[in-house]
Amino acid sequence: MKVRELMDINFLRLYKDYSVEEAIQLMHRKKRFSAPVLDEEDRLAGLVLSVDLAVVEDRSIPISEVMYPSEKVITVREKDPARDAVIKFVKYKVVSIPVLNEEDKIVGVVRSCDIIKTLAKLYDIPVYKLFKILERELKGVTWEELMEASAIVTKNTTGEDITPEEYEKRIRNTTFGQALWACGGLEKFFAGLIKIGEVVIARKVARFARK
Amino acid sequence: MKVRELMDINFLRLYKDYSVEEAIQLMHRKKRFSAPVLDEEDRLAGLVLSVDLAVVEDRSIPISEVMYPSEKVITVREKDPARDAVIKFVKYKVVSIPVLNEEDKIVGVVRSCDIIKTLAKLYDIPVYKLFKILERELKGVTWEELMEASAIVTKNTTGEDITPEEYEKRIRNTTFGQALWACGGLEKFFAGLIKIGEVVIARKVARFARK
Known part of the structure; x- marks a missing residue:
């Protein structure tokens, strides 16, 4: 610009x-x-x-x-x-x-x-939109799998027990700016998203191995 | 805040x-x-x-x-x-x-x-720092593998032929803000990073399979 x-x-x-x-x-x-x-x-x-x-x-x-x-x-x-x-x-x-x-x-x-x-x-971009990109880029991962993984990562990180549905509702109402203040900065927000990506792939692999 | x-x-x-x-x-x-x-x-x-x-x-x-x-x-x-x-x-x-x-x-x-x-x-955070988080979170991936994957994604996306060393040098001198202007927004920057994460894992799996 x-x-x-x-x-x-x-x-x-x-x-x-x-x-x-x-x-x-x-x-x-x-x-x-x-x-x-x-x-x-x-x-x-x-x-x-x-x-x-x-x-x-x-x-x-x-x-x-x-x-x-x-x-x-x-x-x-x-x-x-x-x-x-x-x-x-x-x-x-x-x-x-x-x-x-x-x-x-x-x-x-x-x-x-x-x-x-x-x-x-920049701060007004909905976090939801970023998750949609995550879903699109991680081809083969469904939105439900992504929300399940996010709920798991949230529990592991903060101890908060949240359902995938509650998680989805939360990100629909959260902007990138709010998420940054909430997690304490870009680096932490970013690390959280990578963790979610990893968990979703790990769960997919595990499910595949069980079949 | x-x-x-x-x-x-x-x-x-x-x-x-x-x-x-x-x-x-x-x-x-x-x-x-x-x-x-x-x-x-x-x-x-x-x-x-x-x-x-x-x-x-x-x-x-x-x-x-x-x-x-x-x-x-x-x-x-x-x-x-x-x-x-x-x-x-x-x-x-x-x-x-x-x-x-x-x-x-x-x-x-x-x-x-x-x-x-x-x-x-926020815009002043070096992109380098975000890659360091990527390296840390994607446990088992080396910095060299990350830079190689980044060079490949850059070539696939922009057509620009860049060596892993040149890529590393570039991100050392780039802030998050500059990267956002350069790729055209947070969503695109974010999608690029996910692609890099995927490529680095895909290359690791392929190398493992060859062994």
Whole structure:
């Protein structure tokens, strides 16, 4: 995923010659805490923060006199991996980052809430869906066998006595994110799934041997 | 994980009787775009945004006259699952959320950058570590067998001819997040790992049968 797919192209454009008063009114109306300042060619000239503009005494001066100059502004390129934006949000604790194209023009803004939305999506995948993949990939294993094995692994790991039906009901209502918090991390979640895969195969082999 | 583990307890405390001017100066100094307003008992009285305070004409009035009242403020409880905070950031597009304890007192603030940091951590787990779990859980399978199987699955899936050594080198430099972007999502990443597990077992059985 690229920054381009995450950015908001309907961002607030403030130009260098806007007065502090104009900028304050626009940021108030659009509820923007920070906004990029553009030059005549739509290139990044700087950035203003609502908290800074609020303390400027003479509001008739242009924002170019009080903005952070472009070289101090954190930016990303539209073709950068989305991950680069994530790293910058964490490192610089900003709430939005201007996005530049190859000609250094501002083409969008990435906001922290968009990043959270994208990252959170992964957590929303139902665990049920992952079990369906397990069933499909372990060709020849039935859904019932998978649920039986899962109930066994749960009992062995947590001591909890759960029926295959209860297990199925549980994973239907659980997201990947909830499962991660519940088992204590990706590594443990992952180890649990491998155990289930092993048990289901072991039981199949044992049943086959008895025949 | 609970909200308590994510929140910042050194947040900016604005009290109801502070003037708009005082609030503006404090928010400027601490670079806070929004701040909870507290009553005498440290309970939530309301919330102010820097963009709104900036347009108030008479800065001598108390912030209680211009704040959002408490019933309009998005909050979380310190004992809520962290996930609840994530959902609220996405839904309401805010940059910070006051955290209340059981007595309705404000005990902290969760910020969007803290949420991003926590969510991003998952993505930083090296894929190498997941393979190490695969090796440990599939008892009796060696690391070399695992890398050979991985190279075979890669060739079958993508057509790319890669040696087991190159594969090992690649996963040493890849995080879970990068792998997800690369294969196109958790489901595909997950299916790939199951395939590798199957191939490694199939090769082991075949070798055993030849003996």
